[in-house]
Every structure is written in structure tokens, then in C-alpha cells.
Amino acid sequence: ISQYLHKPVRQSDLYNALVNTVNTVAVQNTPQVAAASQACFPGMKVLLAEDNPVNQEVAVSMLDLLGCSCQLAETGRQVLALLDSSRFDLVLMDCQMPEMDGFEAAAEIRRREAAGQGVHIPVIAVTANAMEGDREQCIAAGMDDYLSKPFSQQQLAEILQRWCQQRPAVEVQTPLPDAGQSDEVVLSATTGSGEPLIDQAALENIRQLQRPGKPDLLEKIVTLFMNDSPGLLNALREAIEQGDAEQVRMHAHRFKSGSANLGALQLAELCKQLEEMGRSKRLVNALTLVNRVEHEFREVSAALQQECPGRVACG
DSSP states (O other), X not given: OOOOOOSSOOHHHHHHHHHHHHXXXXXXXXXXXXXXXXXXXXXXXXXXXXXXXXXHHHHHXXXXXXXXXXXXXXXXXXXXXXXXXXXXXXXXXXXXXXXXOHHHHHHHHHHHHHTTSXXXXXXXXXXXXXXXXXXXXXXXTTOOEEEEESOOHHHHHHHHHHHOTTSOOEEXXXXXXXXXXXXXXXXXXXXXXXXXXXXXXXXXXXXXXXXXXXXXXXXXXXXXXXXXXXXXXXXXXXXXXXXXXXXXXXXXXXXXXXXXXXXXXXXXXXXXXHHHHHHHTOOTTHHHHHHHHHHHHHHHHHHHHHHOTTSOOOX
């Protein structure tokens, strides 16, 4: 089996699976590709452009396990400032950021390079639940590749290996999930339609990033999500009441991304619908949809509390 997908299948995940399968078939005899999930990249400097605290924690933990040093930027302007002052091997560029988004930042990076202000640096677009036209916009902005959130550590390792081949990867033995566990996943809670509130595979991916002697990573990420989400709900309501479609799109995108990383796929889908309303500037019935998002969030919160019994529940 070359790839596997979780139902319901998203277009972006299907696209990535097809691309990865074709690439694997084309270079199946290359040891570096076969060992991507166990690769380590000591000394590689990665600039991570990401404003969502949940996504930051997940990506930084993955990069740390892969041996990379990571610098964070929360806006496109911060990306450009850091590139002016430091050298990096690769940029992981979130497409949706405040002040200056990833598309604008990537275009400015390429403009500077064309003007002789530095050598070409690989810029990898990172976005959640890719929408129609996103890939073309990434290419037009000068980005080199595309990574769809939520991504696995293996997918991240393959990207690093693909674009930083001048720095040979070191094979390391990383713990793999027990085969029996994946066949006996227990879904502790479901939605009214019978769909699981939380995709346990997503939580297991986070647990696999846990470092010995470090604070509980899943608990930390859940806490970040729980602290961030109530403010996003309030911001969504205010934006809808003011008829600000762009703010609706931005807040819904942020909510969607964090939800997907924690396996709250139904919540992420509702947020995606809100994001599409904002993008199309059609906010009719948006408040009704926010009410559904809030209800789903409360259900997800209870399920996550069961996964992290040690954390204090938010009020």
C-alpha cells in the first residue's frame, strides 16, 4: 500500500496522495525516498510562517523531531524581515496570515531574488483544506511546492528531502505506532449523525511527536485550541453583524485549521463553509451556521477533555 486516505476524502488529500504515489513509483528504488519518514536533517534552518498557535506547536514539534532548527514568523512582513537578517534553508509559508499573506510574501521574496538580493530559497505553500485556485495562486506567487494541512511528519520529511537535497538526510530510528492499535481505534464520542467528533488518528499523530521528559504535547495543543476558539467565535459573530466578509473568511480559516489538526473534522467542515461564505461575500444565514459551529465546538471540547483528563477545562 503506497498511500491511504480517511473518509470523507478531501480533494486536497486525494491530490497529494496521487502525486506522492506517482513520485514513489518513479523513484521507488531511491533509498532516500523510501526512508523519508525516518529521515533527520541536522542543522537545517527552517523559517515557519504560521499565525495559528495550534498549527505552530504541531509543526515546531515535527521539525524538532526531524532535527531542524526553526524560527517562527506570524505575518508576511515578519518573514521578509527575518530573511533580511538570517539565512534559512527553506520557508514553510502559510498562505493566510494577517498584514501580508503568504502569496504576497512569496512574490516579494522572488522579486528580491530577481533583483540580485539573494539566492533562490525553496518556499513551500502550506494551507488548510485547499480550495479551487489555491494551487495556481501559489505557483503564480513563485512558491516551489505545496503542503496541505493537516500534514503528517512523513509528508513534511518528504518535502524537506525533496527541496534540500544538498543537505543529506540522516536515517534515524523513530518509534512507530503499534500495528494493533491502528486496527482497534476507539472513537469515544460521535456526532448526532454517527460521525466521530474526533478522528483518533489525528490525536495519535500528535502523541507520536511527544519527546521523553517534555510536558504533555497533546495537552498543550488542546489547551491552545481551547483558549483560542472562544475568541474566534466572538470575532466571527462581530464580523457577521458588521457585514465584514473578509474578516469572516479569515477567522473561519483560522478556526478550521486548528480544528482539523486536532481531528475535529466535522467542526472543520462547518468552519470551511463559513470561510467559503466570506470568500464569496455572501453572509446570508451565516449567523445560523455560527450557531452550529458553536454547538459542535462544545461537543468537541467535551471529547477533547476526555482525551486530556489532566487539563483544566475552560469556562
